[in-house]
Amino acid sequence: MNLEKVVFGFFVLLAATLNFGFFIGDMRDPEVHNRYELFAAVVVNLIALVLKFGDRTQIGAVHLATSLVAALQLIAASLVFGYATYVSSAGLTEQSMAAVVSLSGGALMANVVSVVLLVVETVSYHRG
Amino acid sequence: MGNPLLTFWSRRLQQEEQQRRARRARALAAAESAGRASETVFLVLRRMRAPLIVLIAIFSVSVLGLTLIPGADGEGRPVPMGFFDAIYVMSYTATTIGFGEIPYPFTYNQRMWVTISIYLTVIGWAYAIGSLLSLLQDRSFRQALAVQRFSRRVARLAEPFVLVAGFGRAGELLGHSMDRLGRRVVVLDVDSERIEGLDLESFHADVPGLTADARDAGHLGVAGLDHPCCEAVVALTNDDEANLAVVMATALLRPEVPVIARATTATMADRMRAFGSPSVINPFDVFGDHLGLALRAPASYQLLTWLESGPGAPLPPRGSPPRTGRWIVCGYGRLGRELTRDLRAEGIEVTVVDPTPRDDVDDAVVAGGFEPGVLQGLGLEEAAGFVAGTDNDITNLSLAATARSAHPGLFVAARQNRPSSAPLFAAMELDALLVPTEVVAHQVYAQLSTPLLWRFLHDMPARGDDWAAALVDRLTDLCGTHLQALWKLRLTPQEAPALRAWLSSGEARLGDLLRSPENRSDSLHAVPLLVLRGEGATLAPEPDFVLAPGDELLLVGWPAARRALDSTLHVDSVRAYVTTGRRVPSSWVWRKVSGVEHDREPARR
Numbered sequence: 001m002n003l004e005k006v007v008f009g010f011f012v013l014l015a016a017t018l019n020f021g022f023f024i025g026d027m028r029d030p031e032v033h034n035r036y037e038l039f040a041a042v043v044v045n046l047i048a049l050v051l052k053f054g055d056r057t058q059i060g061a062v063h064l065a066t067s068l069v070a071a072l073q074l075i076a077a078s079l080v081f082g083y084a085t086y087v088s089s090a091g092l093t094e095q096s097m098a099a100v101v102s103l104s105g106g107a108l109m110a111n112v113v114s115v116v117l118l119v120v121e122t123v124s125y126h127r128g
Numbered sequence: 129m130g131n132p133l134l135t136f137w138s139r140r141l142q143q144e145e146q147q148r149r150a151r152r153a154r155a156l157a158a159a160e161s162a163g164r165a166s167e168t169v170f171l172v173l174r175r176m177r178a179p180l181i182v183l184i185a186i187f188s189v190s191v192l193g194l195t196l197i198p199g200a201d202g203e204g205r206p207v208p209m210g211f212f213d214a215i216y217v218m219s220y221t222a223t224t225i226g227f228g229e230i231p232y233p234f235t236y237n238q239r240m241w242v243t244i245s246i247y248l249t250v251i252g253w254a255y256a257i258g259s260l261l262s263l264l265q266d267r268s269f270r271q272a273l274a275v276q277r278f279s280r281r282v283a284r285l286a287e288p289f290v291l292v293a294g295f296g297r298a299g300e301l302l303g304h305s306m307d308r309l310g311r312r313v314v315v316l317d318v319d320s321e322r323i324e325g326l327d328l329e330s331f332h333a334d335v336p337g338l339t340a341d342a343r344d345a346g347h348l349g350v351a352g353l354d355h356p357c358c359e360a361v362v363a364l365t366n367d368d369e370a371n372l373a374v375v376m377a378t379a380l381l382r383p384e385v386p387v388i389a390r391a392t393t394a395t396m397a398d399r400m401r402a403f404g405s406p407s408v409i410n411p412f413d414v415f416g417d418h419l420g421l422a423l424r425a426p427a428s429y430q431l432l433t434w435l436e437s438g439p440g441a442p443l444p445p446r447g448s449p450p451r452t453g454r455w456i457v458c459g460y461g462r463l464g465r466e467l468t469r470d471l472r473a474e475g476i477e478v479t480v481v482d483p484t485p486r487d488d489v490d491d492a493v494v495a496g497g498f499e500p501g502v503l504q505g506l507g508l509e510e511a512a513g514f515v516a517g518t519d520n521d522i523t524n525l526s527l528a529a530t531a532r533s534a535h536p537g538l539f540v541a542a543r544q545n546r547p548s549s550a551p552l553f554a555a556m557e558l559d560a561l562l563v564p565t566e567v568v569a570h571q572v573y574a575q576l577s578t579p580l581l582w583r584f585l586h587d588m589p590a591r592g593d594d595w596a597a598a599l600v601d602r603l604t605d606l607c608g609t610h611l612q613a614l615w616k617l618r619l620t621p622q623e624a625p626a627l628r629a630w631l632s633s634g635e636a637r638l639g640d641l642l643r644s645p646e647n648r649s650d651s652l653h654a655v656p657l658l659v660l661r662g663e664g665a666t667l668a669p670e671p672d673f674v675l676a677p678g679d680e681l682l683l684v685g686w687p688a689a690r691r692a693l694d695s696t697l698h699v700d701s702v703r704a705y706v707t708t709g710r711r712v713p714s715s716w717v718w719r720k721v722s723g724v725e726h727d728r729e730p731a732r733r
Contacts, residue, residue, distance in 0.1 A: 036192075039211060043188035050181050054174025082212045 011048040012118050016111035018044055023108050027101045028094035045071045066114040073107035172263050179256040186252040190218050190245035197241055201232050222249035281336040282352040289314050291351055291358055293342035293374045294365030295322045297547050301569035305438040307331045316342045316351050343373040362572055363389040368396045379403035390568050392462055409571045411564035412463040416470035423449050423474055425593035431600050436570035443609040449539050453512025458527050463517040508534045516542040521549040578616045580682035583665055584658045599668055606653055615690055617681040624697040631677045639671025640707045645692050648706055654685025
């Protein structure tokens with residue numbers, strides 16, 4: 001067992017599950033989307049992104065690309081969240097909540113691709 | 129194979145296959161080196177993983193803590209801190225900017241947490257920045273950056289350049305003379321000090337340099353071996369084997385590019401010649417040949433060394449080595465061997481002195497030469513010439529001084545190995561001085577500057593000493609004691625459009641061409657050294673030499689003469705005045721009005 005692989009798989013999977021947890025629920029209802037979960041998703045995605053630095057293989061490059069997409073989408077989602085809560089005079093409306101959740105949905109897509117890559121890599125790995 | 133057509137085809141196919149293979153290998157070599165450079169950048173990214181993750185973790189924990197701990201507003205009501213405020217506070221706290229406590233003054237609970245976060249985040253930042261700085265100092269990282277910058281500079285070169293592997297003293301001399309001719313140079317050397325010294329040298333053009341081993345084909349690829357503008361490769365490292373590696377790489381990857389390499393032994397020269405047809409320069413061999421020429425024809429030797437030294441060189445003194453009498457050669461190494469053979473070929477008696485007994489020479493005196501009485505015992509008083517040719521400068525200097533004090537009229541030659549000894553040798557005012565690096569640099573310069581000069585130097589000794597003396601007098605009358613510009617002229621429709629009709633008239637005399645456009649009774653300050661027509665060369669042609677289209681000329685003279693000649697070559701009216709003495713109007717209207725018919729062809733590209 002390789003500890004590096006465990007940590008890598010853990011963070012990639014955790015990024016996807018946290019993202020999914022935030023995404024699920026009625027799109028317009030702020031009650032069912034926890035902001036702490038979004039924060040955790042951003043942080044774990046950033047860590048997953050940094051873990052993917054410096055891999056020169058083709059699959060490593062695609063890994064890095066998916067993580068970049070996910071991290072950027074989640075940061076955009078939290079920026080919209082913050083703008084709606086602190087700056088906008090209308091407050092956290094249904095429209096802005098929908099925008100936040102759909103952005104995190106996009107990030108979820110990227111995270112799913114990342115997990116698929118991880119699985120593909122594991123399956124194609126031959127022992128010995 | 130009996131069918132000649134089949135033979136022809138199979139040969140062509142073979143050739144194409146060879147070229148394709150060379151192209152592929154070339155691409156591989158360059159890609160490998162570039163790949164290694166980018167690998168290092170990836171390594172750096174990988175090493176930044178840990179600090180970045182630590183930073184992200186510390187930052188997120190601190191922010192999370194701030195949002196979880198309830199604050200209080202002005203009236204003491206509990207107010208939870210939002211994510212935005214928490215990130216804002218942590219950002220300025222972690223970077224030690226510290227704007228204060230917002231949106232309300234913190235509670236003790238919050239202050240305790242912020243105190244912990246301050247120490248945590250400062251450690252995180254210090255770790256991240258420290259790792260980044262240490263990476264920037266990293267040798268392999270800097271080397272990777274240098275390779276990338278260098279390959280970008282080389283790739284951007286859009287004019288022909290010479291790739292010089294080995295930037296020692298010879299490379300430096302060559303670089304300066306090529307630079308003075310306005311030619312570009314790319315440099316490789318193992319010694320980083322030599323490459324860093326490039327920035328301090330005063331070159332007109334930018335000289336890209338890389339600290340790398342020239343034995344590596346990948347480094348040669350990065351240095352422009354695969355660049356379409358690479359016109360020649362010069363291998364001048366101190367190591368014969370590295371030079372051989374450069375010759376090999378060039379012959380295999382770019383067979384069409386000429387190579388000039390330095391070799392100090394005949395065996396190495398033969399090994400180099402196994403790869404295509406490199407031009408091999410053995411400084412000791414060349415010096416032996418030069419000394420032989422100096423013995424036979426001092427003026428030819430003087431002309432040769434002057435032209436080889438490049439523009440701006442002072443006229444070397446005309447030595448007069450004694451043709452008769454016995455020579456004493458101290459040091460029977462690479463130089464001594466060549467020299468003894470060349471001197472004996474001239475029919476001169478030679479006594480060899482060397483501290484170590486050698487198998488291949490029977491009459492050598494085993495002695496250092498500086499022991500008291502040894503040189504006197506060899507009959508130094510009756511000798512005609514003396515050569516201090518060991519590979520130690522101190523020994524050479526002391527030998528030369530001993531010989532001169534014993535016999536003041538003696539012809540003394542010495543070998544200078546290190547550039548730092550140059551002032552000492554200059555102060556000795558020796559009759560002949562061998563500096564191997566300079567010999568190499570001059571030879572390479574003569575071959576690279578223009579093929580015509582090389583041809584001239586090659587054919588010149590056959591013309592005899594008196595002819596050379598007359599030419600040296602003509603050159604000194606014209607340019608003084610410092611060599612002026614040396615340039616090539618091709619009488620083709622592209623390079624000399626105004627001369628077309630005149631050249632084909634069959635009465636195009638060289639003397640008429642070299643007249644001043646201001647006043648045709650004055651001739652230009654330029655001497656034609658050589659006219660090349662097809663394979664035949666005419667050395668120092670007379671003024672009534674008849675030129676033909678397609679001739680190539682090698683001229684030496686003032687830069688102003690070159691500019692004046694350029695206008696003669698390009699402007700019809702100037703050409704007409706210079707060759708006929710008639711002032712022809714240059715505009716079409718004036719020509720019609722004055723009724724002068726112009727002999728130029730109407731359609732010209």
